[in-house]
Amino acid sequence: MDTVNHQLRRTMFKRRLDPALKNMASAKKTRQLSVIVQSVDGVDERIKKHIKKHGGRITEEYPFIKACNALVPPPAIKSLETLSHVHYLSPNRPVAAHLNNIRNVLSSGTAHNQGLTGRNINVALLDTGTYPHPDLIRPANRILYFKDLVNGCEFPYDDNGHGTFVAGIILGNGSMSKGEYAGIAPGAGLISLKVLNRSGNGWTSTVLSGMQWIYDNREKYKIKLMCLPLGHLGSLSAENDPLSRAAQVLWDCGVIVCASAGNNGPEASWISSPGINPSIITVGALQGYGGTILPANPLAPFSSRGYTPDGNPGLDFVAPGTGITSLNSDPCFMPKSPLSHRSTRLDSHYRQGSGTSAACAAVSGTICLLLEKHGDLTPDEVKSLLKHSCKSLNLLKEQQGHGLPDINRLLD
Structure with a gap:
C-alpha cells in the first residue's frame, strides 16, 4: 500500500467531518442532509439544542454508541463540526445485501454425526427479513x-429473499429436501431483524437501529452471534465509521459479530463496513462446484479483498460463496396473522445464489456448532479457535485472511 496515501488517510481520519459529507454540504442540492452524529459523551442537550437552533432535528438516537441520526441543513454542518463534544460526522450511507454444496467443503456433516446442530444457540440476522419456510418452522418454529x-x-x-437464503445456510434443517440442503447448524434459533427493503437496500441509520435493538435485548433473547451479510464500501477509519463502532460495542459486550466482506472484487478494493473493523470476523467468498473448491483460482471474482482504510488486511476468513443452494421464498407473501404461512405455497423450496453473504452465513453456522460444543466462549476466543482450524489456500493474506475454517479441526 502506498505509504504517502496511507499517511494522508490517517491525517484525514483525525478530522471530525467525513469528506463525503463535506462535499454533500458544499453542493447545497438539498435542504437537509441525513447525518450520523457520533458524540464523545453521549447525545446531550448541547448537541440537541445546536441541531434545533440551526433548523435541524434528530430522528433517532443510538445510545449504545453515543450517536444519533439527524436531518441537518447543509450550512449547519460546519458549525456542528466545531463542537468539542462531537466525535465524528458522516452521511447516512446506503447499505446493501451482499448476494450476487457448502456443507461438504466445511465438513459440517461430521459435526452433525457427533450430534452437534447448534442447539440452544441463538443467532441475530440483520437482513431483508425471513420467510416462514418449512425448513425453519417445522417440526418446531x-x-x-x-x-x-x-x-x-x-x-x-x-419481500426480497436474501434474508431467507442466508438463514437457510446458517440453520435450515433441510426438511423439504430430506436433509440434502440442510444448513450448517440446523438446530440453532433465529432472531430476525428486517433492516433492508424489498430491493435489498437500506440505510446506515436503520442498521444502527437494529444493532441498538440487539444491544438492548441480547440477554433477553440469549443472542450469542450477530450475522451481518450487508454493508457499504468502507471509506472511513474503523474508529470513525458508525457501523464499525456499533459492531465493536456489541463485540465487547460478548456478542460475536460476523460480517461479509462485500462483493466489490476482483480489484483490490477496500472491504465493506462493518467488515473493516479489525476485532470482528470478516468473511470473503470462495468459488467452487459440487462441493469442491477450484484449486487454480479459489477466490470468487466478486469477493472483496485487499486492505481496510486503516491499512490493515481486510479479510479474516474465506468460505464457499458461489452456486450455493439454500431456501427460496415468496416475495409477495405479507402475513396478517401468525398462521398466514399456511396459505402460501412455493413452486420450488430451494434456489441457488452467490455472494459473500453466503460465505458469511457459512462461518456463522460454524460458530453455532463451536458454541454448542464448548459453551461460553468469548468473541476473541471464538476468532482464535477459527484461526487455528484454518486450511490455507496458498493465497495472499489480503485475499484469504487466515484461510478456510475446517469444522473437523475446530471441533476435534
Missing part, C-alpha cells in the same frame, strides 16, 4: 423473534 424496522409488520416475511 425456530424463528424465535421477528422485528421489522422497514415496514413495521408484526409477523415474519421476506
Whole structure:
C-alpha cells in the first residue's frame, strides 16, 4: 500500500467531518442532509439544542454508541463540526445485501454425526427479513423473534429473499429436501431483524437501529452471534465509521459479530463496513462446484479483498460463496396473522445464489456448532479457535485472511 496515501488517510481520519459529507454540504442540492452524529459523551442537550437552533432535528438516537441520526441543513454542518463534544460526522450511507454444496467443503456433516446442530444457540440476522419456510418452522418454529424496522409488520416475511437464503445456510434443517440442503447448524434459533427493503437496500441509520435493538435485548433473547451479510464500501477509519463502532460495542459486550466482506472484487478494493473493523470476523467468498473448491483460482471474482482504510488486511476468513443452494421464498407473501404461512405455497423450496453473504452465513453456522460444543466462549476466543482450524489456500493474506475454517479441526 502506498505509504504517502496511507499517511494522508490517517491525517484525514483525525478530522471530525467525513469528506463525503463535506462535499454533500458544499453542493447545497438539498435542504437537509441525513447525518450520523457520533458524540464523545453521549447525545446531550448541547448537541440537541445546536441541531434545533440551526433548523435541524434528530430522528433517532443510538445510545449504545453515543450517536444519533439527524436531518441537518447543509450550512449547519460546519458549525456542528466545531463542537468539542462531537466525535465524528458522516452521511447516512446506503447499505446493501451482499448476494450476487457448502456443507461438504466445511465438513459440517461430521459435526452433525457427533450430534452437534447448534442447539440452544441463538443467532441475530440483520437482513431483508425471513420467510416462514418449512425448513425453519417445522417440526418446531425456530424463528424465535421477528422485528421489522422497514415496514413495521408484526409477523415474519421476506419481500426480497436474501434474508431467507442466508438463514437457510446458517440453520435450515433441510426438511423439504430430506436433509440434502440442510444448513450448517440446523438446530440453532433465529432472531430476525428486517433492516433492508424489498430491493435489498437500506440505510446506515436503520442498521444502527437494529444493532441498538440487539444491544438492548441480547440477554433477553440469549443472542450469542450477530450475522451481518450487508454493508457499504468502507471509506472511513474503523474508529470513525458508525457501523464499525456499533459492531465493536456489541463485540465487547460478548456478542460475536460476523460480517461479509462485500462483493466489490476482483480489484483490490477496500472491504465493506462493518467488515473493516479489525476485532470482528470478516468473511470473503470462495468459488467452487459440487462441493469442491477450484484449486487454480479459489477466490470468487466478486469477493472483496485487499486492505481496510486503516491499512490493515481486510479479510479474516474465506468460505464457499458461489452456486450455493439454500431456501427460496415468496416475495409477495405479507402475513396478517401468525398462521398466514399456511396459505402460501412455493413452486420450488430451494434456489441457488452467490455472494459473500453466503460465505458469511457459512462461518456463522460454524460458530453455532463451536458454541454448542464448548459453551461460553468469548468473541476473541471464538476468532482464535477459527484461526487455528484454518486450511490455507496458498493465497495472499489480503485475499484469504487466515484461510478456510475446517469444522473437523475446530471441533476435534
